[in-house]
Amino acid sequence: MDSPRKILVVDDRINALKVLMAILADEGYEVLTATSGEEALDQYHSHPDLDVVLADLKMPAMNGLDLFRRMSYESDAPPFVIMTAHATARSAVEALKQGVADYLFKPLDYEELSIVLDKAIRQRRMSRELATLRRRVEAEGSFHGIIGTSPVMAKVFDLVRTVGPTDASVLIHGETGTGKELLARALHAESPRTTGPLVCINCAALTESLLEGELFGYVKGAFTGAAGDKKGRLELADGGTLFLDEIGHMSLALQAKLLRFLQERTFEPVGGNTPRRVDVRLLAATNQDLKQQIEKGKFLGDLVYRIEVIGLDLPPLRQRGEDIPLLVEYFVDRMSQRYSKPVLGVSSRAMQALMEHPWPGNVRQLENVVARAVILSKGQRLGLEDFSDLLGEEEAAESPDGGIISGLPEEGATIKDMERELIEKTLAQCGGNKSQAAKRLGISRKGLYEKLERYGLAESQD
């Protein structure tokens, strides 16, 4: 059986403390009490396993907010709920800004008290779980920055660990956006060449003559405009690794020149006739079926044997749907930092829809979709409506997202949560126009301003 939840109640009014103690004990809490901030700190130090603290704001010597600050210096402090009089709504907002989990107005509504405490405890559990998940991603879910814990990705990582340290050429197969370049970087990082350079070139991005010059370099006067000698990427990769992306797009003439290099380990720059020797490991990637290209006479069979000593298949994202939640969390974190938007996560319905999407553009598409949703989102959690471009307006509308307003409220949502979200959503729908939003909400403009202030939304809306 679960052990009872432990609460510390802090109030300098003994009678109020007694009432709360009785109510909370009735609710199954193990209740500890303190009549001052100092006493509360002592209790906390003797009981570091507290699940939640409920403290009055107004107390002599150390007030509730001071107590919160003192406690929050300690690592993993319990969630803190503050009780305050209606007349001091401003201090409630201030307390929220400082990081308390929630506040309650006095006289207390005991039903609300129970919901708020429950929610604070649950949120803490969730944030702990999220922190564990993040640590897991760091510890085992990420391999050289490649996110994935699915069995297919575990196999890929194993193979990289095995072939990475060798000098074998590797050909990576995979649809566009599956992470082929990331994998090439991981292979380089796992090799002794990691102290040397990793040089990448996309064979589909340049015309044949430009690619030849880029790859092999040229000497002064090799062609009009070649005003001086230029080292090619092959030479720049000396002592390291050269990654040829989209190798299937290379012309037959260039393939032949590359094949010669792989056989002899020497090459000549464009316009030059003195062979140069370099020590380079070759990695390549393609999203084409090279066997078919060979049959069509578009690719040299001999070159494939040379570049595909080891073949590595990177599965499309739709075959590793179980990696999507980790990838989404990872991209939400990165994008919210990059664009300074405090987005905390994705609703479970939206996550489900993302997991079921076929992702023709694979991880790159997922990354772009999350970035867009984070940039455009108005709330702290991404819901189905934030992905309506991707999932289609209809799907998003037919299955209204969890949120609190559409569909059923989330478990543990309080009336305050619902009001706050309703205001946020209405404002977003009205493009931030407060008069319009107030009209839709059926309240006065002044009333709306008061609520924005109370929920700490005033700044973000101005």
Ligand SMILES: Nc1ncnc2c1ncn2[C@@H]1O[C@H](COP(=O)(O)OP(=O)(O)OP(=O)(O)O)[C@@H](O)[C@H]1O
């Ligand atoms: N497993 C992953 N974890 C984290 N990020 C990933 C993962 N896979 C791909 N990405 C990200 O997705 C984007 C595309 O990856 P990458 O360029 O490696 O794909 P690619 O297969 O080489 O694409 P293309 O075939 O178009 O060249 C990059 O921003 C990369 O960081």
